[in-house]
Amino acid sequence: MNSGSNKKSFFLGMLVSFVISAFFGLILVAIVLVGLLAQKEKNGGYLFASSDSFTQEELEKLSHYKQKLKENYYEDIDDETILDGMLSGMMLSAGDPYTCYYSKEEMEEMAESMSGTFQGIGAYLQADQEAGYARISGVMKGSPASESGLQEDDYIIFVDDEDMFQKDLNYIVSKVRGPEGTKVKLTLNRKGEKVEIEVERREIETESVTYELVEGNIAYVRIAEFTDVTSEQFAKALEQFEADGAQGMLVDLRGNPGGNLTAVVEVCDQILPRGLIVYTEDKYGEGNRYTSSGGNEFTKPLVVLIDGASASASEIMAGAIKDYGIGELVGTNTFGKGIVQNVFQYSDGSGGKLTVSRYFTPNGVNIHKVGIAPDVEIPFDSEAYLKDETDNQYDEAIKILQEKMK
Numbered sequence: 147m148n149s150g151s152n153k154k155s156f157f158l159g160m161l162v163s164f165v166i167s168a169f170f171g172l173i174l175v176a177i178v179l180v181g182l183l184a185q186k187e188k189n190g191g192y193l194f195a196s197s198d199s200f201t202q203e204e205l206e207k208l209s210h211y212k213q214k215l216k217e218n219y220y221e222d223i224d225d226e227t228i229l230d231g232m233l234s235g236m237m238l239s240a241g242d243p244y245t246c247y248y249s250k251e252e253m254e255e256m257a258e259s260m261s262g263t264f265q266g267i268g269a270y271l272q273a274d275q276e277a278g279y280a281r282i283s284g285v286m287k288g289s290p291a292s293e294s295g296l297q298e299d300d301y302i303i304f305v306d307d308e309d310m311f312q313k314d315l316n317y318i319v320s321k322v323r324g325p326e327g328t329k330v331k332l333t334l335n336r337k338g339e340k341v342e343i344e345v346e347r348r349e350i351e352t353e354s355v356t357y358e359l360v361e362g363n364i365a366y367v368r369i370a371e372f373t374d375v376t377s378e379q380f381a382k383a384l385e386q387f388e389a390d391g392a393q394g395m396l397v398d399l400r401g402n403p404g405g406n407l408t409a410v411v412e413v414c415d416q417i418l419p420r421g422l423i424v425y426t427e428d429k430y431g432e433g434n435r436y437t438s439s440g441g442n443e444f445t446k447p448l449v450v451l452i453d454g455a456s457a458s459a460s461e462i463m464a465g466a467i468k469d470y471g472i473g474e475l476v477g478t479n480t481f482g483k484g485i486v487q488n489v490f491q492y493s494d495g496s497g498g499k500l501t502v503s504r505y506f507t508p509n510g511v512n513i514h515k516v517g518i519a520p521d522v523e524i525p526f527d528s529e530a531y532l533k534d535e536t537d538n539q540y541d542e543a544i545k546i547l548q549e550k551m552k
Contacts, residue, residue, distance in 0.1 A: 174404045174458035174486050174505070208232065230496070242501050244487050250495030260406055262373030266323035267291040267330065268350045271302070273315040279303060279335070280310060280318045286353060294345045297336065304333035323347070355379035359390050364547055368398040369413070372405030372459040377412035384416060384442075394447035394547040397463075400477060400539070404458025407486060411436045414466050417444035421470070421508060424462045426486050428503040447550035448473030449543045452520055457481035464518050465507035474550075475520040476543045484514030522546065 200208075212228055234247040248256060258264050268289025271280045279301045285291045302310055305321040322330055324347050334341040354376040358366045365387045369376065387395060404410075414423045420440025426433035450473050452464050461480050467473040486505050491497035504512050522542065530536040 174407055174410075174462070174483065233496070233498070237498055237500070240501070244483075244485065245499060245501050247498045248496060253491060253495060253497045256489070256499075260373055262352050262354055262375035263349055264323065264352070265326045265349050266347055267294075267296070267345045268348075269296055269322075271315060271319060271322070274301070277301060278312045280313075280315055286350065289350055290345050290348050294343050296332070296334075296343060296345070299337075300341070301335040302332055303335050303340075304331075306331050307333075351375055353379070355383055357383040357386050359386075359392060360396075361544060361548070363391070363393045363551070364544065365390065365392040365395045366398065367395060369402055369460070369463075371402055372409035372413070374406065374409065376405070376409045377416075380413045381416060392446075394449075394551045395444070396449050396451065396540075396543050396547055397473075398451045398540075399456045399460040399464060400451050400453040401455045402457070402460035403455065404460055404483065407436075407459065407462075410459035410462050414438060414463055416442050417448075418466055418472070419443045419470055423466050424505050424507065426503040426505045433503055444472060447547055449547050449550075450475050451539055451543055452477040452480050452518065453526065453539075454478055454481055454517075458483045461513055461518055462505065462507070465511065465513060468518065468521070469508040469511075474522065474546060475518065476522045476524060476546060477520050477539050478523060478525055479519050480513070480517040482513055482515045482517035484512045484516075 212232075215223060215228060216225075230247070230249055237245050237247045268286035269282050269291040270284035270286075272283040274281045282291075282296060282298055282300045282302065284298055285296055302318065302322075304310060305318065308321065310318050310321075322332070324330060326347055326349050329344050329346045331342065331344045334343065352370075352373065352375070354370050354373050356368045356370075360366045365383070367380070367383045367387075369380065411423055415438045418438040418440070420438060420443075423436045423438050425435040448467070450464055450467055452460070452475055456464065456477075457480065461483065464475055464480060468475055484505055485501050486503045487499045488502045489497065489499050504514060506512050524539055524542050527536070527538040530538055
């Protein structure tokens with residue numbers, strides 16, 4: 147059976163991935179900020195940068211619907227809300243769950259999630275419907291939360307004297323987070339006792355990559371998502387692999403919803419042989435090719451854990467490893483998202499995400515709505531995990547690695 151710490155790494159990663167993917171969708175994005183798409187006029191209206199995009203009839207129709215809504219809807223509705231709705235509906239017309247409009251606030255949250263850093267205290271929160279309060283499900287090492295004495299399984303009762311009973315988890319997170327250098331007072335229920343702790347917020351770098359030496363000579367590396375900090379963190383994990391004298395590596399991509407295209411390419415460049423990592427193609431037959439230099443090819447035994455929640459960027463990594471045959475995939479079929487989104491932004495801070503191309507593995511396979519099949523299929527035994535925290539997929543992967551290392 148695997149040790150408790152790497153199990154927690156996996157399941158905390160699953161929690162973080164769920165929160166991100168639930169809000170933004172499973173994503174593979176190439177960040178592109180597109181000029182000034184719209185600008186606000188002095189009277190509060192909006193002027194499209196290119197009016198040629200609309201016919202006079204279309205402009206009159208939009209104006210008519212806006213007027214009808216403002217004059218006849220039974221409650222007041224402001225121009226900003228109407229515009230957000232119009233833009234959202236326009237993006238939804240594509241019928242693609244990954245093409246969507248974001249408000250200014252949502253764009254800020256997306257940028258923060260993709261950067262891999264945020265300003266807060268460094269604690270994972272999980273809603274507990276039965277208790278009615280959010281529970282601290284984990285504390286990041288070296289974070290303000292850790293230094294202030296916050297503990298796993300503390301329940302947050304008050305934030306700055308505001309009762310958090312039955313409050314939405316996103317709202318609680320927004321109250322706990324805040325500008326670097328400011329402080330937040332948390333009133334906790336710790337095993338039935340009331341505890342008050344004041345925590346100073348700092349900029350936190352999320353642990354998208356965690357490392358642990360297991361079974362004496364195997365490096366367990368979990369990649370929770372692909373953000374701006376993932377490549378650097380993965381490089382440090384490889385350095386630790388060498389320092390520990392590890393003889394094999396287990397990479398856990400279960401629950402990884404994807405992320406930044408550049409990040410996964412940089413990670414793959416650290417282990418793949420020289421050649422193609424992934425290429426993209428749009429509806430015009432044009433695209434980009436991303437390659438590995440081959441200078442850091444990983445030659446020791448490698449096993450990769452995947453499941454139905456391994457999506458997008460994590461599938462690029464799994465697909466490249468499978469195509470080059472440098473590692474064995476263990477688990478269940480991946481999610482199957484083989485398309486790429488570009489992110490663009492309006493001058494007022496709002497923006498959107500638009501699916502622009504398909505991507506293909508080195509062997510020319512597009513896995514969209516198909517996924518990547520494991521070399522060794524083994525469904526996750528949730529009953530065994532609930533009974534005694536046995537992770538049967540992990541255990542099988544360790545057995546395979548140990549056999550390869552003989």
